[in-house]
Amino acid sequence: MRLWLGRMLAVSMLLVVTACSSVSYYTQAVVGQLSILGKRKSLDRLIADDTTNQTLRNRLQFIQSVLAFADENGLPVKGAYSAYVDTGRSYVVWNVFAAPALDVELKRFCYPIVGCLAYRGFFAEQDARDYAQSLAREGLDVYVGGVAAYSTLGWFDDPVLNTFLARSDERLASLLFHELAHRVVFVKGDTQFNESFATTVERTLLKWWLIERGQASVFDAYLADEEKRRQSIALITDARRALAEIYAADEDQSRRMAGKQLRLARLKEDYEQLEQTWGTSGPYAGWMSQPLNNAQLGTVAIYHDLVPHFEALLTQSHNLPAFLDKVRELAKESEEVRERRLTALLERS
Known part of the structure; x- marks a missing residue:
């Protein structure tokens, strides 16, 4: 207990050099964490x-x-x-x-x-x-x-x-x-690196876990759900890429804002068409029912953009312990080096 209280105290000591709003934010974080640990x-x-x-x-x-x-x-x-x-x-x-x-x-x-x-x-x-x-x-x-x-x-x-x-x-x-x-x-x-790595481990171990349990039908259903998720993410990724081009265009702000709204509306239409091909609602149905914006689309990129890169590294590593060791080594590099190596892995796969 002393160890984690000490760590909490260390964080709290940093608050004295921050603005009042920051003190308020960190106070709620410390109190919230302590409340959970105390229960x-x-x-x-x-x-x-x-x-x-x-x-x-x-x-x-x-x-x-x-x-x-x-x-x-x-x-x-x-x-x-x-x-x-x-x-x-x-x-x-x-x-x-x-x-x-x-x-x-x-x-x-x-x-x-x-x-x-x-x-x-x-x-x-x-x-x-x-x-x-x-x-x-x-x-x-x-x-x-x-x-x-x-x-x-x-x-x-x-x-x-x-x-x-x-x-x-x-x-x-x-x-x-x-x-x-x-x-x-x-x-x-590096949120994207951390979350994409964790998503890769999650998917890999879930597959092995279901196979070990002999749940072939569950695994098949999981794969079907994951395919729907993959297709949905592809639509979101394409929309995000198109939006980046719209924002970078040599146009005035009003034209770019209009282009943004048109592209977000198209994303919703594309998703509705995708659901029609499935004959059922998909994993992002509730998400798509909300007003879309850059912040919301960005949450998908965090968890999924680098997953193909990590999957390529896992395939190259042949087993999970070797993969984890390589990721630990990769984590020690600068962000620029990490991105370059992950991109090269995907290009070779």
Whole structure:
């Protein structure tokens, strides 16, 4: 306990050199994290307790089996998800994303220790929405997304949260694999690298996990869902690329803004046509029903743009431990070198 309190104190000490608004932000982050840590209950004790709801017991036992699989395959599980917390809400944090009205690149928010990230997180939804509104008043595109899980990068033993449990078995396993991957490597200030790497590990281990369980039909359904997701992401990526060209054009602002709205409207139309070919709603149906903007499209790029590059590195590595070692080495390089090497990997694959 002293170790994590010491780390919290170290972060708090940095606040004395920041503006009042920053002090307020970091205070809510520290209080929110301490609140979660203070509510932890041991998984082993909950499972052994006769008064524990059977549905909860079954989910916790399932999580322990997934963690054992992750550990066998080289992810740093030790201490993680050994406790449970009921947050009393649907999401544990809400992330705010922002981008200029005529730029596809997300605004970066900088913090002590972890560097600059593409989002700012809040433990209270209203705080997130209030902050998003303040950015919108500055003329930025904004998007607020609820998050069911986050990683403290091994600083603390992250607990299982109630926000995990309503997921299907495969989606819950995916979540655990993804968050554990963040314990392997974290590159300060490079959200896209970190999230695309974690997504690659998540997909790979989920495939192996389902095969080991002999759930061929579930794996086939998962692949079908992933194909829909891949096609959806391709549409979003194409739209984002087209928007970048519109924004870079030698036109006045009003023309570029008009071009932006037309391209976003076309993205929605393209997605509706895609759903018609599937005969069912797709993974981004709710997402597409909202007003679209640069910030929202940018959230997809964070998690997926570099996945093909990491998958190429995994294929070249032949096994997961070798892949993880190569990613650790890659993480030590400058951002320019990382990008060059990842691009070269994809070109050779």
